[in-house]
Amino acid sequence: MKNIKILLVISFLAITSSLSAQQISKNAIGLRFGDNDGLGAEISYQRHLNQNNRLEFDLGFRSRDNVDAFKLVGLYQWVRPLDGNFNWYLGAGAGVGSYDTPAGNGSFALVAGNVGIEYNFDIPLLISLDVRPELGFDDNYSDDLDFDIALGIRYQF
Template identity: 70%
Template sequence: MKTILSILFLLTAVTMSAQSISKNALGIRVGDNDGFGGEISYQRYLHENNRLEFDLGWRDSNNVDAFKLVGLYQWVMPIDGGFHWYVGAGGGIGSFDAGENDGTFALIAGDLGIEYDFDIPLIISLDMRPELGFNDSYSDDLDLDIALGLRYQF
């Protein structure tokens, strides 16, 4: 009987955590990675505690303008109440304009963050995204992108 109760409790907990991720979330992500920038951010529920995140944004630093598109696969775990933490991995592409020197770049990224899901369809997050770029002129090292996100869930 204890085994059956344990299995029912585990299934209930998994079902509850699956419901903690909304089907869609759209908003902004504002942070600093070699200059201030913002991103339009979209999250899409996949399965149980997994989702995809796509961010399209720009960076402005030291006379260099850069645009990038990043896609991440994330695992979301509940902490308590409306709090969750998440970890993810992915990659992206971008372009930069540095006056005489411009071009494209690719990157791989990780993601680690915490978020709070309000009772209204709003979620706020703080995350850290290490990005390893591949281009000798603009993004050829490890950068740390720390950002605050605000998204509407639907």
């Protein structure tokens, strides 16, 4: 059974890597509105690496239950075409952050995955919807698996 799963993953990666992606813009900057560990927004920047890959950096603020937190997350993403101006992407990365509670301050680290869909308008506008599971490493604020579901709006240049 384990060999079948490995074979399926290898087959999926081989098929998707053979597809040609539409052009990824050199840079995109905007906002990402999400909802893990409290509602918040992130300033999001994407940087083109090659035809199918890019880096994404998100600097955000979250607030929930008298806890305010800032975090910076970096992701490496693989971008693949779906249909027309639609792409899908997946990625992996890590991040760091700090939080302020009535009981005190602290910092945390996290590892993250990312999967989403985006639409590239004919004007320099990109809209996306994605899920970013984050596994945090801290005893107080972010010590479990959270799912950050977000809507992103970015200007491409």
